[in-house]
Amino acid sequence: MQILVDVMGGDQPPEELVRGGVEIGRLREMEICFAGDGRQIDHAIRSCGERPGRRFHILPCSQVISMQDAPVRSVREKSDSSMVRGLRELRNGTVAAFVSPGNTGAVVAASLLVLGRVRGIPRPAILAPIPTLAGQDLHLLDAGANADCHAEHLLHFARMGSAYAREVVGVDAPRVGLLNIGEEASKGSRLMIKSYTLLEAECPGFRGNIEPHEMLEQRPVDIVVSDGLIGNICLKSIEGGVSAVTGLLRRSIKSSAAAKLGALFMRSVFRDLRYTLSYRERGGAPLLGVNGVVVIAHGRSDAHAIRNAIDSARREVEAGLTECIARTVPPAEVADGI
Amino acid sequence: MQILVDVMGGDQPPEELVRGGVEIGRLREMEICFAGDGRQIDHAIRSCGERPGRRFHILPCSQVISMQDAPVRSVREKSDSSMVRGLRELRNGTVAAFVSPGNTGAVVAASLLVLGRVRGIPRPAILAPIPTLAGQDLHLLDAGANADCHAEHLLHFARMGSAYAREVVGVDAPRVGLLNIGEEASKGSRLMIKSYTLLEAECPGFRGNIEPHEMLEQRPVDIVVSDGLIGNICLKSIEGGVSAVTGLLRRSIKSSAAAKLGALFMRSVFRDLRYTLSYRERGGAPLLGVNGVVVIAHGRSDAHAIRNAIDSARREVEAGLTECIARTVPPAEVADGI
Known part of the structure; x- marks a missing residue:
C-alpha cells in the first residue's frame, strides 16, 4: 500500500511532516509518497537516514495552497499544488489514500473536483473523532x-x-x-x-x-x-x-x-x-462520501500527529471505506444519484 | 426596590433559594418576594431568622412549571404557577424584576405572553455571560x-x-x-x-x-x-x-x-x-427585549448562585435596562413595530 501525504500548507514545515511519514512507513512497512517542494522533501527523507525512491517517494510540485487561500478559486488556479496533484494520484490509483494538514475548505473543494462524490451521496462530510x-x-x-x-x-x-x-x-x-x-x-x-x-x-x-x-x-x-x-x-x-x-x-x-x-x-x-x-x-478526520480515502489532519499537526493520521488512512483503506460508503446508498437512490 | 424570585421549578428545593434571597435582601437592603409553595417559603424565611411580611414577602401559588413541561402549553394551562403569577406582578409594577431558575423555554414563553415584547423588537433574546x-x-x-x-x-x-x-x-x-x-x-x-x-x-x-x-x-x-x-x-x-x-x-x-x-x-x-x-x-442570563427585567438563573442554582442572579437583576433595574432596550429601536422601526 502507498499513501500520499501533502506536506505543504500545514502550520509545520515539510521536514516535520516527512519525519512522521517515514516513522509510520517503517513501522507498517508501507510506502509513503510526499507531495510538495522536491528539494525540501529529498533533504528531509535523507535526514531520516532513508534514500528517496525505495519506500519513500517524492511528488515534486511547484505550488502551495495556503490556509488563507479561498478554497474553490485556489483549487482551480493552482493545478500544480501538492493538494491537487496528490488527489490526482489518488484518482489514478497510484496511491491508496491522501492525507493533508492543509486548508480544510480547499481539501473538500479539491476532493469534490478531482475525485467526485460517491454516486447517490449528495454531500460529502467530515467525520471528526x-x-x-x-x-x-x-x-x-x-x-x-x-x-x-x-x-x-x-x-x-x-x-x-x-x-x-x-x-x-x-x-x-x-x-x-x-x-x-x-x-x-x-x-x-x-x-x-x-x-x-x-x-x-x-x-x-x-x-x-x-x-x-x-x-x-x-x-x-x-x-x-x-x-x-x-x-x-x-x-x-x-x-x-x-x-x-x-x-x-x-x-x-x-x-x-x-x-x-x-x-x-x-x-x-x-x-x-x-x-x-x-x-x-486522534489521527485526523476522514472526508466521507468522495471517491477515495481522504484524511484531513489538524493544521497544527507535527510528526506524531501526521503519523497517526497516516495510520488511520491505512486502516480506512484496509476496511475498504469508499466501497462501504457506496453501499450505504439504497439501490433506488443509486439509480437516481448523479 | 422589590425583586420577585420564582423558587419552584429549579433543581434545588425552595428552602435553598429562599436562603440566597434573604442573604442578598439583607446585604442590599431591598425587598424580596418569593413565589411558590406558601408554607415552604414561610418556613424557609423563618429558618433564616426573618419574619415574612417585612422585607421578605410570599406570593403563594398552587402550581409549578417543571423542567419537563412543554413551554407554551404549561404557561397557558398553569395560570396559578409561580412563574406566571410572578410575571404578572412584574407587569403590574408591584415588583421591579423577576428571577427564575426554572424551565428556560417556559420563562421565555411566559414573558412573551404576560409582559409582551418591547415595541419594534421582533424577538427577545437571552444574554449569557x-x-x-x-x-x-x-x-x-x-x-x-x-x-x-x-x-x-x-x-x-x-x-x-x-x-x-x-x-x-x-x-x-x-x-x-x-x-x-x-x-x-x-x-x-x-x-x-x-x-x-x-x-x-x-x-x-x-x-x-x-x-x-x-x-x-x-x-x-x-x-x-x-x-x-x-x-x-x-x-x-x-x-x-x-x-x-x-x-x-x-x-x-x-x-x-x-x-x-x-x-x-x-x-x-x-x-x-x-x-x-x-x-x-455569573448571576444568571437576562432575557432582553421583553417589557420588564427578567433574569433566567441556571437550573442548578443554589443559594449563592440565586443571590448573584438577584443582584444582577438589581443592577439591571438600576440601569433602566428595559428603557435602554426600547431606545435601541430606530424611530422609523418603532412606528412600524407591532
Missing part, C-alpha cells in the same frame, strides 16, 4: 464541510457515520444521535425537528437528540450527526473550553510556589490529560 | 430563546447586547462579533453571510466574525451574536469541554497517591479555577 470521559472516542459528522444542510443530508451523514463505525472502528450495531439543544423531538431549529423525524423513520440505530455535554461525559452513542456549521461550532467550542481550563491552570500554577511543587507531583495526571484530549493522538 | 481568560466576561446572545432566526434578528441582538454592555456593564463603545466558523465574511451558513453584511452596514461596533476558542482566550469583543441554536450549542459545548477536563483531573488525581499529595498543594489553584469558570458567580 471526539475524546470522551468514557474512554472511547465518538465520531461527529459533519464537522465542517457543509454549512447549509437539508434533513436528507443528515440522513446520509448518519448512514455514512454508521458504516464507518461498523467497518473501521468495529462497532456491531452503531447508535446514532442528533446534535441538539434538548432531548425532546420538538427541540431545536426547523432543520433539527425535520431531521429527527426522518432519522427516526429511516435510521435503525437512531437514539434521539444528544446535547454536547452528554456526548463528552457518557458517550451515549457512537455517531453524532449535525450540519457542518453546528458541528464545527461544537468542536471549536469544546476545544476552547478545554484550552481555557488548561490555560487557567498553567497560569495559576506559575503564580504560586506551593502550586508549582504540587504540579510536580501531578505530572502524570497532566500527561494523561494531554494524552486523552489531544488531537495529536 | 461567558468567562474568559482575559479576566472580564463577555456576553453572548441569543443563548437559546430563538432556534430559527433571520439576519434582521441578529442585528437587533447586536443593538440590545451593545445597550446592555454600555448601560449595565459600563463599556464605553461596545465591540460586537458574529459567532462563526472562520474569520472571512464568506464563512458560515447563508444566514451568517447575510448577517455579516447587515451588521457591517448597520452596527458601528461590528468587528467581524469570532470563532468560539478566540472568544474565550482573547476576549476580542464585548458582545457576540448568533441565532439561539448555535449560541446554545456553543455554550453547552464549552461547558462540556470544561467539565470533561475537570472530570478527568478529578479521576486521575484519585488514582495516584503522589497526585493526591500534589493536589493538596494546588488547592488554591483549583479554587481559583472553580471561581473563574463557575456559573454560580
Whole structure:
C-alpha cells in the first residue's frame, strides 16, 4: 500500500511532516509518497537516514495552497499544488489514500473536483473523532464541510457515520444521535425537528437528540450527526473550553510556589490529560462520501500527529471505506444519484 | 426596590433559594418576594431568622412549571404557577424584576405572553455571560430563546447586547462579533453571510466574525451574536469541554497517591479555577427585549448562585435596562413595530 501525504500548507514545515511519514512507513512497512517542494522533501527523507525512491517517494510540485487561500478559486488556479496533484494520484490509483494538514475548505473543494462524490451521496462530510470521559472516542459528522444542510443530508451523514463505525472502528450495531439543544423531538431549529423525524423513520440505530455535554461525559452513542456549521461550532467550542481550563491552570500554577511543587507531583495526571484530549493522538478526520480515502489532519499537526493520521488512512483503506460508503446508498437512490 | 424570585421549578428545593434571597435582601437592603409553595417559603424565611411580611414577602401559588413541561402549553394551562403569577406582578409594577431558575423555554414563553415584547423588537433574546481568560466576561446572545432566526434578528441582538454592555456593564463603545466558523465574511451558513453584511452596514461596533476558542482566550469583543441554536450549542459545548477536563483531573488525581499529595498543594489553584469558570458567580442570563427585567438563573442554582442572579437583576433595574432596550429601536422601526 502507498499513501500520499501533502506536506505543504500545514502550520509545520515539510521536514516535520516527512519525519512522521517515514516513522509510520517503517513501522507498517508501507510506502509513503510526499507531495510538495522536491528539494525540501529529498533533504528531509535523507535526514531520516532513508534514500528517496525505495519506500519513500517524492511528488515534486511547484505550488502551495495556503490556509488563507479561498478554497474553490485556489483549487482551480493552482493545478500544480501538492493538494491537487496528490488527489490526482489518488484518482489514478497510484496511491491508496491522501492525507493533508492543509486548508480544510480547499481539501473538500479539491476532493469534490478531482475525485467526485460517491454516486447517490449528495454531500460529502467530515467525520471528526471526539475524546470522551468514557474512554472511547465518538465520531461527529459533519464537522465542517457543509454549512447549509437539508434533513436528507443528515440522513446520509448518519448512514455514512454508521458504516464507518461498523467497518473501521468495529462497532456491531452503531447508535446514532442528533446534535441538539434538548432531548425532546420538538427541540431545536426547523432543520433539527425535520431531521429527527426522518432519522427516526429511516435510521435503525437512531437514539434521539444528544446535547454536547452528554456526548463528552457518557458517550451515549457512537455517531453524532449535525450540519457542518453546528458541528464545527461544537468542536471549536469544546476545544476552547478545554484550552481555557488548561490555560487557567498553567497560569495559576506559575503564580504560586506551593502550586508549582504540587504540579510536580501531578505530572502524570497532566500527561494523561494531554494524552486523552489531544488531537495529536486522534489521527485526523476522514472526508466521507468522495471517491477515495481522504484524511484531513489538524493544521497544527507535527510528526506524531501526521503519523497517526497516516495510520488511520491505512486502516480506512484496509476496511475498504469508499466501497462501504457506496453501499450505504439504497439501490433506488443509486439509480437516481448523479 | 422589590425583586420577585420564582423558587419552584429549579433543581434545588425552595428552602435553598429562599436562603440566597434573604442573604442578598439583607446585604442590599431591598425587598424580596418569593413565589411558590406558601408554607415552604414561610418556613424557609423563618429558618433564616426573618419574619415574612417585612422585607421578605410570599406570593403563594398552587402550581409549578417543571423542567419537563412543554413551554407554551404549561404557561397557558398553569395560570396559578409561580412563574406566571410572578410575571404578572412584574407587569403590574408591584415588583421591579423577576428571577427564575426554572424551565428556560417556559420563562421565555411566559414573558412573551404576560409582559409582551418591547415595541419594534421582533424577538427577545437571552444574554449569557461567558468567562474568559482575559479576566472580564463577555456576553453572548441569543443563548437559546430563538432556534430559527433571520439576519434582521441578529442585528437587533447586536443593538440590545451593545445597550446592555454600555448601560449595565459600563463599556464605553461596545465591540460586537458574529459567532462563526472562520474569520472571512464568506464563512458560515447563508444566514451568517447575510448577517455579516447587515451588521457591517448597520452596527458601528461590528468587528467581524469570532470563532468560539478566540472568544474565550482573547476576549476580542464585548458582545457576540448568533441565532439561539448555535449560541446554545456553543455554550453547552464549552461547558462540556470544561467539565470533561475537570472530570478527568478529578479521576486521575484519585488514582495516584503522589497526585493526591500534589493536589493538596494546588488547592488554591483549583479554587481559583472553580471561581473563574463557575456559573454560580455569573448571576444568571437576562432575557432582553421583553417589557420588564427578567433574569433566567441556571437550573442548578443554589443559594449563592440565586443571590448573584438577584443582584444582577438589581443592577439591571438600576440601569433602566428595559428603557435602554426600547431606545435601541430606530424611530422609523418603532412606528412600524407591532
